[in-house]
Amino acid sequence: MLDIEKIRADFPILQEEVYPGVPLIFLDSAASSQKPTAVIEAMNHYYRTAHANVHRGIYRLSEEATNAYEGAREKVARFINARDTAEIIYVRNATEAFNLVAYSWGEANIHPGDEILLTEMEHHANLVPWHLLVERKGATIKYVPFDENGMLDLSTLGELLTERTKIFSFTAVSNVFGTINPVRQLVDAAHAVGAVAMVDAAQAVPHMAVDVQDWDCDFLAFSSHKMCGPTGIGILYGKRAQLEAMPPFMGGGDMIQRVTLAGSTWNELPWKFEAGTPSIAEGIGLGTAVDYLTAIGMDAIHAHEQFITHYALEALSEVPGLKVWGPPIASQKAGVAAFTLEKVHPHDIAELLDKDGIAIRAGHHCAMPLHQKLGLNASARASFYLHTTTAEIDNLIISLNRVRKLFRL
Amino acid sequence: MDKNIYREQIIDLYERPLNYGTLDPADFSHEEDNPLCGDVIRIDVCLDGENRVTAVAWSGNGCAISQASASLLTEAIKDMPLDELKTFPKERLLDLIGVPLSMARLKCALLSLKVLHTGANSIPDTHERNA
Numbered sequence: 001m002l003d004i005e006k007i008r009a010d011f012p013i014l015q016e017e018v019y020p021g022v023p024l025i026f027l028d029s030a031a032s033s034q035k036p037t038a039v040i041e042a043m044n045h046y047y048r049t050a051h052a053n054v055h056r057g058i059y060r061l062s063e064e065a066t067n068a069y070e071g072a073r074e075k076v077a078r079f080i081n082a083r084d085t086a087e088i089i090y091v092r093n094a095t096e097a098f099n100l101v102a103y104s105w106g107e108a109n110i111h112p113g114d115e116i117l118l119t120e121m122e123h124h125a126n127l128v129p130w131h132l133l134v135e136r137k138g139a140t141i142k143y144v145p146f147d148e149n150g151m152l153d154l155s156t157l158g159e160l161l162t163e164r165t166k167i168f169s170f171t172a173v174s175n176v177f178g179t180i181n182p183v184r185q186l187v188d189a190a191h192a193v194g195a196v197a198m199v200d201a202a203q204a205v206p207h208m209a210v211d212v213q214d215w216d217c218d219f220l221a222f223s224s225h226k227m228c229g230p231t232g233i234g235i236l237y238g239k240r241a242q243l244e245a246m247p248p249f250m251g252g253g254d255m256i257q258r259v260t261l262a263g264s265t266w267n268e269l270p271w272k273f274e275a276g277t278p279s280i281a282e283g284i285g286l287g288t289a290v291d292y293l294t295a296i297g298m299d300a301i302h303a304h305e306q307f308i309t310h311y312a313l314e315a316l317s318e319v320p321g322l323k324v325w326g327p328p329i330a331s332q333k334a335g336v337a338a339f340t341l342e343k344v345h346p347h348d349i350a351e352l353l354d355k356d357g358i359a360i361r362a363g364h365h366c367a368m369p370l371h372q373k374l375g376l377n378a379s380a381r382a383s384f385y386l387h388t389t390t391a392e393i394d395n396l397i398i399s400l401n402r403v404r405k406l407f408r409l
Numbered sequence: 410m411d412k413n414i415y416r417e418q419i420i421d422l423y424e425r426p427l428n429y430g431t432l433d434p435a436d437f438s439h440e441e442d443n444p445l446c447g448d449v450i451r452i453d454v455c456l457d458g459e460n461r462v463t464a465v466a467w468s469g470n471g472c473a474i475s476q477a478s479a480s481l482l483t484e485a486i487k488d489m490p491l492d493e494l495k496t497f498p499k500e501r502l503l504d505l506i507g508v509p510l511s512m513a514r515l516k517c518a519l520l521s522l523k524v525l526h527t528g529a530n531s532i533p534d535t536h537e538r539n540a
Binding site for chain 1: 415420423424444445446447448470471472473474511513514517
């Protein structure tokens with residue numbers, strides 16, 4: 001069991017009041033998580049005592065900055081069990097990771113008539129880069145459907161994966177339903193037809209132990225800001241052989257070995273994909289977030305979220321007229337509950353909950369196609385993390401019942 | 410829970426909107442949505458020989474603020490000349506709504522006015538009415 005009070009004390013923002021006398025109840029970690037003191041201090045310390053550009057300066061400060069920034073890469077590699085740090089590419093966020101693969105790998109490997117397989121539950125980050133790619137290439141996209149419980153219909157895989165499929169890119173955890181997909185099974189299915197497998201782990205890495213060798217995926221993407229780290233940095237993991245065969249994504253300083261007026265040669269991995277001065281403080285902050293999560297333990301965090309999710313699903317089911325979308329059983333989902341409340345628009349729910357200090361997301365959560373299939377314009381979404389308490393869920397329920405009363409339900 | 414933003418009238422109008430429906434034929438009809446939140450508003454307007462509003466109806470769906478706003482706006486423009494529709498000030502609509510709105514909700518509140526402005530501006534001032 002986690003020591004929740006001790007964990008909550010690690011997050012300065014959780015001590016804040018949203019309005020006078022109204023403490024913050026933050027139930028929007030799936031959009032972006034809050035930051036523990038350790039992460040904030042690590043970045044602060046770097047800027048105060050150790051800032052210099054990396055990979056460049058022949059002086060002490062630059063070496064220290066480089067060591068801290070590259071040390072964070074090693075931490076990330078160990079955290080997801082990558083074979084070596086060359087497979088860990090710093091990007092801005094998971095979205096950039098998908099764009100990198102769609103441009104670099106996609107330009108080299110997708111041809112007219114090829115197929116890309118996605119699912120109907122993807123975040124726009126794992127949809128739009130592929131839409132752009134198939135427009136350029138004259139390829140097509142197919143989608144694995146989800147069922148009424150927000151679970152992928154795996155019986156369709158045999159038909160959807162063919163020798164024309166070049167890449168199968170899917171989410172490990174739905175950011176709306178919370179569905180935990182069977183990643184290894186999906187990766188194996190892709191490999192069986194010779195396709196490459198890419199995993200959106202933006203909602204997985206912050207919440208559960210992830211092992212890229214166990215999953216055997218070719219690419220994996222996640223963002224620092226959803227895992228207690230800063231914004232502005234994320235990770236693309238790629239198998240070394242894939243990354244080596246790919247052309248660079250963006251050009252500029254740091255990603256080159258040699259530049260002449262006639263042309264350039266590329267730096268080795270991972271820097272081949274990292275053009276320009278990087279987000280150094282953010283890299284260091286991410287490394288500290290990895291330390292923080294590792295010290296608590298990803299299995300313990302996952303167990304706590306399962307407990308909270310189970311508690312929340314039970315409590316939400318007792319609110320009349322409220323429907324939770326996605327798997328009905330906590331063990332099938334991560335700490336996410338997307339819901340609707342009869343005729344009350346999710347924006348109205350969110351606005352009223354805000355008055356009680358409760359922060360939830362309302363809208364399509366960057367998953368418009370998912371909502372279109374459900375016949376919804378929007379949903380409300382509460383999401384949980386290591387600092388979420390049952391008392392916060394109780395307050396959510398009280399507020400939701402007030403919304404019902406105000407709307408005369 | 411401060412209920413200020415959802416004063417009784419807003420909820421009343423959400424439950425029982427004013428001027429809800431469509432007009433066919435109309436001198437102008439326009440519809441827009443806000444894809445971020447899914448609010449949709451359509452406004453139909455009929456004008457007389459002097460380009461004054463003789464009938465107005467709106468339809469759509471969305472949050473309580475956007476829907477109440479459409480009722481209040483369509484109530485306010487009855488008998489109004491076309492040139493005033495084109496310049497109906499947003500401050501006046503916000504006064505009618507009468508509750509403090511965050512930046513995020515301004516878009517909801519002002520969707521109906523955006524629809525009215527675009528529709529009205531599609532009609533030249535010298536327009537000769539259809540019916």
